[in-house]
Amino acid sequence: MPDWGAHLSEMRQCAPLVHNITNYVAMNVMANVLLAAGASPAMVHAVEEAAEFTPLAGALTINIGTPSGPWVAAMEASAQAAQAAGLPWVLDPVAVGATAFRREIGARLLALGPAAIRGNASEILALSGAAAQGKGADSADPVAAAEEAARALACSTGAVVAVTGPVDYVTDGARGWRVANGHPAMPRVTALGCSLTGLVGAFLAGAGDRATATVAALAYFGLAGERAGETAAGPGSFQVALLDALATITPDALTAGARVQAA
Numbered sequence: 001m002p003d004w005g006a007h008l009s010e011m012r013q014c015a016p017l018v019h020n021i022t023n024y025v026a027m028n029v030m031a032n033v034l035l036a037a038g039a040s041p042a043m044v045h046a047v048e049e050a051a052e053f054t055p056l057a058g059a060l061t062i063n064i065g066t067p068s069g070p071w072v073a074a075m076e077a078s079a080q081a082a083q084a085a086g087l088p089w090v091l092d093p094v095a096v097g098a099t100a101f102r103r104e105i106g107a108r109l110l111a112l113g114p115a116a117i118r119g120n121a122s123e124i125l126a127l128s129g130a131a132a133q134g135k136g137a138d139s140a141d142p143v144a145a146a147e148e149a150a151r152a153l154a155c156s157t158g159a160v161v162a163v164t165g166p167v168d169y170v171t172d173g174a175r176g177w178r179v180a181n182g183h184p185a186m187p188r189v190t191a192l193g194c195s196l197t198g199l200v201g202a203f204l205a206g207a208g209d210r211a212t213a214t215v216a217a218l219a220y221f222g223l224a225g226e227r228a229g230e231t232a233a234g235p236g237s238f239q240v241a242l243l244d245a246l247a248t249i250t251p252d253a254l255t256a257g258a259r260v261q262a263a
């Protein structure tokens with residue numbers, strides 16, 4: 001098994017600037033998650049500047065949670081800029097199966113070469129063209145039901161695909177892992193999946209093996225959730241405790257606490 005903590009150590013050493021075009025709901029929590037982990041977030045979405053900003057960063061993440069026409073133009077221009085600069089970019093296809101608008105955005109962004117895609121099971125099923133039962137931004141499908149779709153999506157796009165839920169599944173088409181870290185309070189706080197997408201971006205900046213870097217980001221976030229669950233009294237204090245746990249988990253603690261199996 002790879003040394004998961006080494007990926008955290010490399011990310012903190014590099015302390016990458018991560019350019020995020022994300023949704024209104026996620027902006028603050030996602031920026032705080034990236035700061036707590038040791039990366040530098042920048043939320044830059046105006047079409048007038050987004051593509052100019054992208055090459056300044058170590059990675060780009062694009063989240064379609066609250067889309068509108070000008071934002072979509074900025075997403076496409078930034079994804080193109082990342083492609084041209086050889087920068088990894090991560091797609092978070094929030095509620096992609098819900099409307100025709102989102103399905104079109106998802107298809108257009110997929111064609112722009114994401115290095116990784118991170119979504120819940122319903123989103124990965126919908127993005128791959130399979131039937132999905134998502135409830136808005138929430139999943140209504142089990143992770144196991146999306147594993148085949150994830151592998152197919154990885155093979156057709158070349159991206160690492162991460163399906164999150166009670167036990168996450170990550171694949172690059174050839175290899176697969178299950179990540180059992182996490183806490184049941186995590187889906188009860190908004191935008192934690194969106195924030196995790198930012199962490200995947202941070203771990204991909206400069207990473208040699210993008211699939212194991214993605215697994216490490218998921219194990220780290222899930223382990224922080226476990227730590228937060230030990231002290232939190234409910235969703236409010238859980239969110240605060242999660243930030244504290246992200247800041248205090250060491251690479252050695254991640255290596256010891258990662259519950260990852262090859263799948």
Ligand SMILES: Nc1ncnc2c1ncn2[C@@H]1O[C@H](COP(=O)(O)OP(=O)(O)OP(=O)(O)O)[C@@H](O)[C@H]1O
Pocket residue numbers: 094119120121137138139164165166167168181182183184185186187189190191192193194195196218221222
């Ligand atoms: N029931 C659960 N038990 C443990 N961990 C969970 C559970 N559900 C989700 N998680 C963890 O929560 C994190 C976010 O994943 P989730 O699948 O909820 O994202 P999401 O649906 O895209 O969230 P959002 O769109 O609200 O940002 C991941 O680290 C995942 O492992």
Ligand SMILES: Cc1ncsc1CCO
Pocket residue numbers: 023025026065066094137190191194
């Ligand atoms: C609740 C919600 N609605 C659109 S984006 C978002 C954040 C979680 O994906």
Ligand SMILES: [Mg+2]
Pocket residue numbers: 092094119120137193194
């Ligand atoms: Mg989501």
